Structures are given as C-alpha cells and as structure tokens.
Amino acid sequence: MHVFKSIEARPMPGQSASPLAWLRVNLFSSTSNSVMTLLLLALGIWTLVSSMDWALVHAVFGANLQACNEARGVGACWGVITEKGRLIVMGRYPEAEHWRPIIATAIMLGVVVISCMPRFWNKALPLVWALMLVVYFILMKGGWMGLTAVDTDQWGGFPLTVMLTVISMTLAFPLAIFVALGRRSNMPAIKALCTLYVELIRGVPLITVLFMASFMLPLFMPEGVKIDVLVRVVVGITLFSAAYMAEVIRGGLQALPKGQTEAAATLGLTYWQTQRMIVLPQALATVVPSIMNTFIGLFKDTSLVTIVSLYELTGALGLALNSDADWRPFKIEAYLFITFIYFAFCFAMSRYSLWIEERTAVSKVR
Amino acid sequence: MTSNATPIIEFKGVNKWYASNGYHVLRDVNLQFAKGEKVVICGPSGSGKSTLIRCINALEEYQEGTLTVDGTVLGDDLKGIDQVRREVGMVFQQFNLFPHLTVMENLILSPTWVAKMPRKEAIDKAMVQLERVQIAEHANKYPLQLSGGQQQRVAIARALCLTPKIMLFDEPTSALDPEMIKEVLDVMVELTSQGMTMLCVTHEMGFAKAVADRVIFMDQGQVVEQAPPQQFFDSPQTDRAQDFLSKILGH
Numbered sequence: 001m002h003v004f005k006s007i008e009a010r011p012m013p014g015q016s017a018s019p020l021a022w023l024r025v026n027l028f029s030s031t032s033n034s035v036m037t038l039l040l041l042a043l044g045i046w047t048l049v050s051s052m053d054w055a056l057v058h059a060v061f062g063a064n065l066q067a068c069n070e071a072r073g074v075g076a077c078w079g080v081i082t083e084k085g086r087l088i089v090m091g092r093y094p095e096a097e098h099w100r101p102i103i104a105t106a107i108m109l110g111v112v113v114i115s116c117m118p119r120f121w122n123k124a125l126p127l128v129w130a131l132m133l134v135v136y137f138i139l140m141k142g143g144w145m146g147l148t149a150v151d152t153d154q155w156g157g158f159p160l161t162v163m164l165t166v167i168s169m170t171l172a173f174p175l176a177i178f179v180a181l182g183r184r185s186n187m188p189a190i191k192a193l194c195t196l197y198v199e200l201i202r203g204v205p206l207i208t209v210l211f212m213a214s215f216m217l218p219l220f221m222p223e224g225v226k227i228d229v230l231v232r233v234v235v236g237i238t239l240f241s242a243a244y245m246a247e248v249i250r251g252g253l254q255a256l257p258k259g260q261t262e263a264a265a266t267l268g269l270t271y272w273q274t275q276r277m278i279v280l281p282q283a284l285a286t287v288v289p290s291i292m293n294t295f296i297g298l299f300k301d302t303s304l305v306t307i308v309s310l311y312e313l314t315g316a317l318g319l320a321l322n323s324d325a326d327w328r329p330f331k332i333e334a335y336l337f338i339t340f341i342y343f344a345f346c347f348a349m350s351r352y353s354l355w356i357e358e359r360t361a362v363s364k365v366r
Numbered sequence: 367m368t369s370n371a372t373p374i375i376e377f378k379g380v381n382k383w384y385a386s387n388g389y390h391v392l393r394d395v396n397l398q399f400a401k402g403e404k405v406v407i408c409g410p411s412g413s414g415k416s417t418l419i420r421c422i423n424a425l426e427e428y429q430e431g432t433l434t435v436d437g438t439v440l441g442d443d444l445k446g447i448d449q450v451r452r453e454v455g456m457v458f459q460q461f462n463l464f465p466h467l468t469v470m471e472n473l474i475l476s477p478t479w480v481a482k483m484p485r486k487e488a489i490d491k492a493m494v495q496l497e498r499v500q501i502a503e504h505a506n507k508y509p510l511q512l513s514g515g516q517q518q519r520v521a522i523a524r525a526l527c528l529t530p531k532i533m534l535f536d537e538p539t540s541a542l543d544p545e546m547i548k549e550v551l552d553v554m555v556e557l558t559s560q561g562m563t564m565l566c567v568t569h570e571m572g573f574a575k576a577v578a579d580r581v582i583f584m585d586q587g588q589v590v591e592q593a594p595p596q597q598f599f600d601s602p603q604t605d606r607a608q609d610f611l612s613k614i615l616g617h
Contacts, residue, residue, distance in 0.1 A: 263462035266423055267476035267528065268451045277475065281466050360466075 065326055072329065080330040081337050084320040088334060091156015091316035097148060101159035104139040107132055108166055116352055118359065129170070136163075152230040156311040156319075158341065164302040164312065168237040169295055175238065176245035181275060183250055194246070201243035207304050209236045214308035233305050241298045248290040252283035285360035292353035296346050313338055372437075373398035374532065374563050375422060380431035382417065382587075391417050392428065393587040401531075404564045406574040406595070409584035410610060415567045418584065419534045422565070423454040436531060452480070455525030459537040461517045463509035463524070469496070470505045473524050481528075488527075495523040499553050515546025519553055526557075533557065535566040569614060575599065583607045 028034045058075025060067045061082070068077035081088075090098050111132040114120050140159070143149030155163075182194035201209070213236035214229060221227065256279060264274040284291070306315035317338055321328050375398070382392035391414045399405060407415045420426045421433055424440055424447040432439055436453055438446045464472050473492035477483040483491075496502040499519040501512075509517050518538055525533060535554065539547045551573050558564060558577045568574070574581055574595050581598040583591045583606075591603050599615075602608045 257460070257462075259458055259460050259462035260464065262425055263456075263458065263464070265425060266451060266454070266456040267524070268448065268480040269476065273479055277479075278464055282464075285466070 068330060076333050076336075077330040078333060080321075080327050080333050084324075084327060084334065085337070087157075087320040088313070088317045088338065089157045091160060091311040091313075091319065092154050093156055093159070094148070094150060094154065097142070097150060100139045100142070100147070100150075101155070101157075104136045105159040105162050108136055108162060112166055116356075118356075152228050153309065155230070157316040158313050160305075160310060160312040161299075161302050164234060164237060164305065165299045167234050168241060168298055168302075171234070171238040172242040172245055172298070173291075175242040176249055177280065179242060179246035180249035180253055183246070184253060198243045198246055201240055202247075206237070206240050206301055207307055209240050210304060210308055212236070229308065229310065233308060233310060237298065237302065237305075241294055241301075244297075245291060245294045248287050248294060249283065251290070252285075252287035253279065255286055256283050281360075285357075288353055288357045288360065292349060296349050299345060299349070300342065313341065371401060373434075374401045374403075374436050375399040375565075376432075376434045377418075377421075378432045378434075380421070380428050380433055382414075382421065382426065382428040382430075391587050392421070395431070395587075395589055397582070397589060397592075399563060399565065402561050402563055403579050404558050404577050405566070405580050405582060406578040407565065407567045407582045407584060408569055408571075408574070408610075409590070412586075413584040414587040415582075415584045416536050419536060419565050419567055422532070422534060423451050423456055425456075452528065453530055454532045454534060455528050455530035456534045457518070457521050457525055457536065457538050459540050461509070461514075461521045461541070463517055463521055465509050468506050468508055469501070469512075469520050472509065472520065473527050476524075477527055492523070492527055495526045496520075498526070498556070499523045513546060514542045515549045518542065518546075518550045522550075522553055522557075530562065532563045532565070535564070535568065537567050537569075539568065539570060571599065571615065583610065585610070 027037045054074070055076050058071055059078055060071050060075060061078050063079040063083040065079070068079050071077060086095070086098070090101060093101055111128055114128070115125060138144055139147070140155060140163075141150060141152070179194045179197060182190045183198070185191045185194070210233060213232040217227070217232055260278055260282070261274055264278045269278070302312055303314035305312055306318070311319050317331075317334055321331050321334060377395045377397040380392055380395040381390070383390050393414075395418065407418065409415050417426055421428055421440070422435055432441075434440070435450045438449050440446055440450060463469075464475070467475070470489065470492060473495065474485065474488040477488040477491065478485055493502060493505070496505055499522055501516055501519050501523065504512055504516065504520075509520065512520065522538075538554070539550050542550060547570070551570060554564075554566070554573065555577055566573075566578075578595050580592055581595050582589055583598065583602075583604075585606050591598070591607050593603070598607070599611065602611055
C-alpha cells in the first residue's frame with residue numbers, strides 16, 4: 001500500500017516585494033497611470049502649500065484687529081479665536097465661574113472614557129455614574145456649598161454639547177433596546193406601542209421635536225408646573241435618537257439565528273435571561289458600527305438646540321460673532337476651530353467603534 | 367414498546383397546525399414512550415418528525431389532543447413548561463451553541479442561572495460531562511474554534527448538565543462531515559447505558575439497529591408504523607415504509 005505524503009505548505013509567491021517594486025506595480029504600471037500619479041501628486045502639493053500659506057505663513061495669531069483686516073484674503077486671522085475663543089467654548093456661562101464647567105466636563109468625560117473600557121463593566125459603574133451626575137450638577141448649577149447659582153439657560157458652549165450628548169446617549173441606548181425588543185414582542189399591545197413610537201418619531205425632523213418639547217409641552221402642563229428647558233431638550237433628543245437606534249438594534253436581533261433562543265429555551269432560561277445573556281450580546285455586537293453612527297449623529301445634532309435659545313458650541317459661535325461687526329468677517333476661522341473640536345470627538349468615537357467591534361468579534365472566533 | 371408502568375411521554379390524539387400557513391403538520395398522533403426507552407424516529411423530510419419531538423419540550427405548541435410529559439400536561443400553563451424543560455435535554459441539528467461564550471460557559475449557564483447551583487460546583491459537574499464526551503481539553507475555547515463533531519459533543523454535554531430524564535436529538539448528525547458522524551454516534555451509544563429516555567430523529571439506520579428499542583416511521587404528519595428495529599427493517603408492514611427504506615438503504 002502507498003503511504004500518503006503531504007506536500008509542505010509554502011508562502012504565496014510575489015508577496016515580499018520592496019517599496020520600489022510596490023510603487024512600480026501600483027502607481028507607475030503604464031504611461032497613463034504614471035501621468036495620473038504625477039498630476040495628482042502635483043495637485044496635492046499645491047493644495048497643501050497654498051493652504052499652509054493661508055493658515056500659517058500669512059496668518060495673524062494675535063488678537064490684533066488691524067493686522068487681521070490687513071491680512072484679509074491672504075492669511076488667516078487666528079486672532080479671532082484668541083479674542084472670542086473663550087465665549088465660543090463656554091457660551092453664556094458667567095466668565096468668573098468658568099472653572100466650574102471645565103472641571104465638571106472633565107469629570108463627565110473621564111467617566112465616559114472609563115465606561116468605554118470593558119474591564120470596568122461591573123456593578124460599581126452605575127454608582128460611579130450617579131456620583132458623577134450629582135457632582136456635575138452641583139458644580140454646574142451651584143446655589144449650594146457657596147457656589148453662585150447659574151441658571152440652566154446660561155449654560156452653553158462645549159460643556160453643554162458634551163452634557164446633552166452624554167446624557168441623551170446614556171438614556172437613549174437602553175430605551176432603544178427596550179423598544180427594539182418590544183417591536184418583536186408577542187404581546188400585541190406592546191408591539192403596537194413600540195411601532196407607533198418609532199414611526200411617529202421618524203416621521204418628523206429633530207428640529208420639530210425640539211420645538212414641540214420646548215414650546216408646546218409647557219402649554220399642556222398644569223398651571224405652575226415648569227419643566228426646565230434643559231430637561232425638555234434632553235428628553236426630545238433622547239426620544240429622537242432612541243427611535244433610530246431601536247431600528248438599528250432590531251436589525252441586529254433579526255440577524256440572530258432562531259436556534260439561539262430555542263437553545264436558551266430548552267435550557268430553561270427565562271425571557272429576560274435569554275435576552276441579556278444570549279441575544280443582546282450577539283445582536284449588539286453585529287450592529288456596533290450602526291449604533292456608533294447614531295451616536296455620532298446625535299453628537300452633531302445637539303447643535304440644533306440653538307432653536308430653543310440654548311447656545312452650545314455652534315450656537316455660542318454665532319452668539320460670539322454675529323453681534324460683533326468688527327470680528328464677524330473672520331467667521332470662517334472660528335468655524336474651522338469648532339470643526340476641529342467636532343472632528344476630534346467624532347474621530348475618537350469612530351476609532352473606539354472599530355476597536356470594540358474587533359474586540360467583540362475576537363471573542364467569537366479566536 | 368409495551369410497558370405496564372405509566373409512560374413518561376404520552377401523545378393522545380395530538381393535532382398541530384402551523385400558525386403561519388395553516389399546514390396540518392401533526393395528524394392524530396397517539397404515542398407512548400416508556401421510561402428508559404430508546405426510540406428512533408425516521409421518515410421523509412416534512413413528515414413532522416422534528417415537530418413531534420419539539421412539542422415535547424414546548425418549542426412548538428399543539429392545538430388538539432393532550433401531550434403529557436412526566437406527569438405534566440403541556441398546554442397554555444407556563445409553569446408546566448418550565449417544569450418540563452428542566453427534565454428534558456435537547457440536541458439540535460445545528461448545535462446551537464452560544465458562540466460568544468466559551469465551551470465551559472455554555473455548559474454552566476443553565477446550572478448556575480436556572481438551577482442556581484454555585485459556580486464552582488457547576489464547573490466541576492460540567493467537567494465530568496466534558497470528559498464523558500471527550501472534549502475536556504477544549505473547555506476554555508469558543509465553539510467556533512472546534513470542529514462540527516466536537517461542537518455537537520459539546521451540545522450533548524450541555525444538555526446533560528441539566529441531568530435530564532429525557533433526551534431529544536433532532537437530526538444530530540445531519541449537519542456533520544462524514545468523518546465526524548461516528549464520534550457523535552459513539553457518544554450517543556454510550557448514553558444509552560444510562561437509563562435515560564432517548565428520542566432520536568435520525569436517518570442513521572446503523573444506530574437504530576444497534577441501540578433502538580423501537581423505530582417509529584412517520585409520513586405526512588402521521589405515525590405510519592412502529593416496530594422493534596429488526597422487524598421494521600426486515601419486514602416493514604406498509605408500502606410507504608418499504609418504499610422509504612428502499613430509497614435510503616438502496617445504495
């Protein structure tokens with residue numbers, strides 16, 4: 001009888017080429033390809049040089065209005081940020097008390113960062129959140145422990161953006177999970193209610209929801225009952241994002257094979273045990289990118305609260321420049337400044353999403 | 367097949383329709399299973415054999431008749447379902463292991479959450495079952511890192527962790543590569559010596575001949591014939607069974 005002998009595996013050919021060879025194959029493989037490469041390279045260099053020219057070489061960095069006006073058209077006026085930056089970032093919050101939103105926001109962001117790390121996902125985390133919120137609101141609102149009281153309609157700028165995002169996200173996520181489960185429920189009343197909610201919210205723009213929450217809701221309230229504008233806005237944003245997120249999560253639930261819940265049922269697990277330990281961990285892992293989409297959208301949508309006279313980052317920018325004819329021409333530099341802030345946070349969120357996606361995937365296969 | 371003791375499972379005039387399309391999937395099923403009996407259920411696809419055993423742990427509900435499992439009548443009463451599911455283990459064609467949990471976590475899930483067993487004890491007991499299905503060295507791997515045969519053996523171990531009185535197998539080897547079927551069947555043969563009641567939907571006729579006390583043949587939602595394996599394979603009573611056997615044993 002012949003003895004089977006296996007052939008030794010060897011690496012795929014042509015994979016270990018030098019960078020020069022890589023260039024030739026990918027960028028200069030033909031005449032037209034080479035021309036294209038050089039053209040794009042030239043265009044790239046030209047764009048870079050001219051924008052550097054504007055942003056750095058001819059730019060004015062001091063808060064010097066005269067120099068800025070002279071440089072108009074050829075150089076950027078970063079002086080507008082030196083002059084107005086504080087107002088843009090902090091909004092209408094009283095200037096003498098700016099240390100309070102800085103500390104409060106730092107604490108809030110710190111807790112959010114901790115919550116993003118799976119190793120801190122334990123029973124103490126909700127407690128940390130509760131503590132953080134108490135400290136946050138005492139610091140921000142004041143009127144206690146010798147802190148001057150600051151009305152919520154005075155809150156603004158970046159701290160307001162962060163607060164609206166963080167609180168709305170934290171409320172919207174669990175709400176979305178319940179609504180998604182509700183839409184798949186066997187109980188007709190719950191199913192109908194959840195479907196109605198999703199369809200209703202998806203049928204109107206966020207700006208309408210905010211407007212209603214702010215101006216219509218108080219009309220329906222009994223005499224003397226006043227709900228803080230911030231609360232109304234947070235509720236509006238939460239309800240809005242939760243509807244979209246619920247549909248995303250439902251997609252994840254739908255994708256899970258039926259066998260998983262059947263196996264859980266044969267093991268005697270209850271409905272909630274099954275959802276918590278079997279269904280949601282898998283369903284949520286598959287929709288991480290889309291959930292992050294909703295979160296990033298929510299972060300940027302907070303800029304719409306200007307409609308109800310709350311001046312978060314974008315609103316505060318308008319507040320700072322619209323009324324000042326001297327500095328108004330340099331709006332574009334100011335917008336670049338907040339663009340950078342928005343981008344930094346959105347980019348961080350999307351990197352985190354990639355990381356957590358990989359992490360949940362690893363536990364499945366490796 | 368004949369037993370004067372009370373049957374552990376009894377179907378009395380059971381009829382079932384699929385709610386989605388109104389298909390009459392089980393038609394006047396009358397069956398009794400004695401404690402400790404090993405039964406193989408076979409029949410063409412769509413004959414209702416999977417649905418039949420899925421009724422036993424209430425994965426499917428039925429509309430007419432009565433189904434009694436270990437003294438509990440399965441009906442609308444949810445309490446009865448919980449009771450029955452604690453006593454019935456099930457192994458699926460597609461394994462249905464939880465891919466986000468390790469093998470060990472899959473096994474101790476029900477003991478710790480349903481039977482409220484201390485974690486340490488649950489792990490010890492799970493280890494015994496894993497050794498029994500010869501997969502102990504993979505306890506800390508994730509299901510998808512294992513071969514199909516290994517996954518199915520994990521699924522069997524998971525069901526055994528409930529210490530069930532009844533084990534249901536729904537085509538346990540149908541999704542396996544030919545080389546892995548034997549390792550799963552070997553484990554199942556070993557289980558037959560434990561005195562559990564075993565119901566197995568399968569087309570592994572070798573397995574049926576070796577361990578079954580009785581073979582049930584179904585077609586179009588009906589029990590067409592039932593007999594000890596020797597009798598069923600050598601002299602089937604109906605033309606339908608003859609036809610079926612000639613097709614599956616023909617090669």
